[in-house]
Amino acid sequence: MVQNQAIGIFDSGIGGTSIWNEITAALPFEDTIFLADSKYAPYGKRSKEEILALSIKNTEKLLEFNCKIIVVACNTATTNAIKVLRSTYDIPFIGIEPAIKPAAIHTQTKKVGVLATKGTLSSELFAKTSDLYAQNIEVIEVIGTGLVELIEEGKIHSTEMYALLDSYITPMIAQNIDYLVLGCTHYPYLIPILKKMLSSDVKIIDSGEAVARQTKSILTTNELLNPNTTSGTHLLYTNGDIYPLKDILKTHTVDYSVKALDF
Numbered sequence: 001m002v003q004n005q006a007i008g009i010f011d012s013g014i015g016g017t018s019i020w021n022e023i024t025a026a027l028p029f030e031d032t033i034f035l036a037d038s039k040y041a042p043y044g045k046r047s048k049e050e051i052l053a054l055s056i057k058n059t060e061k062l063l064e065f066n067c068k069i070i071v072v073a074c075n076t077a078t079t080n081a082i083k084v085l086r087s088t089y090d091i092p093f094i095g096i097e098p099a100i101k102p103a104a105i106h107t108q109t110k111k112v113g114v115l116a117t118k119g120t121l122s123s124e125l126f127a128k129t130s131d132l133y134a135q136n137i138e139v140i141e142v143i144g145t146g147l148v149e150l151i152e153e154g155k156i157h158s159t160e161m162y163a164l165l166d167s168y169i170t171p172m173i174a175q176n177i178d179y180l181v182l183g184c185t186h187y188p189y190l191i192p193i194l195k196k197m198l199s200s201d202v203k204i205i206d207s208g209e210a211v212a213r214q215t216k217s218i219l220t221t222n223e224l225l226n227p228n229t230t231s232g233t234h235l236l237y238t239n240g241d242i243y244p245l246k247d248i249l250k251t252h253t254v255d256y257s258v259k260a261l262d263f
């Protein structure tokens with residue numbers, strides 16, 4: 001029965017495991033299949049057409065696995081492709097966008113930083129969301145050039161990473177932001193470093209928990225929740241090097257298998 005089918009999740013690479021982690025915590029009895037499209041990462045530099053074609057490729061692969069719902073665990077793919085995915089396929093899609101709304105509501109300094117990819121920041125959907133929620137505040141948008149590549153190479157704690165982050169964060173601090181919105185699912189893995197760079201007055205927000213809540217809510221309203229009461233099984237596939245994916249999952253506590261797959 002459809003309720004027993006897995007939740008499909010894809011990202012341009014290994015960063016979407018930050019969302020997968022929230023989903024497995026919020027929905028412990030669900031099976032998941034995760035695709036890390038690392039072979040084609042980063043998406044952030046690609047054209048809208050390329051991002052759409054890659055998103056369709058990943059969706060078709062997840063449909064081959066009979067997934068009952070698809071979580072696009074990538075801001076760049078969501079902001080450039082989710083509209084077409086939703087109108088093409090007859091299953092629910094959950095997307096992720098930079099969490100500007102809560103930052104705009106709570107900022108005291110009226111200055112909010114957004115760190116995201118070029119593909120996300122230049123998308124129509126981001127412009128719309130920003131116009132809707134950030135009318136009375138200043139949004140300081142910074143493209144995180146090079147960050148996804150370093151994470152994909154397993155170089156989170158490298159001197160290159162520290163130098164890049166410092167160059168992106170310093171101008172935001174100078175403009176007195178009190179919220180930093182992480183608009184890329186790779187970036188939650190940078191939070192420990194960012195916390196060292198930012199004063200405790202600056203709050204860091206990402207959309208991971210909200211996406212897991214939304215996934216649960218859509219499964220519930222569509223009567224798609226798995227009725228099992230045993231832990232779900234989790235399969236993570238990569239079409240790139242398997243070791244960075246294994247490495248980034250080290251801190252995750254659920255049982256899972258990681259496999260190489262050409263897609």
Ligand code: DGL
Pocket residue numbers: 011012013015016041042043044045073074075076077117120148183184185186
């Ligand atoms: N994790 C993707 C995102 O949320 C990274 C995009 C990329 O590959 O550039 O945007």
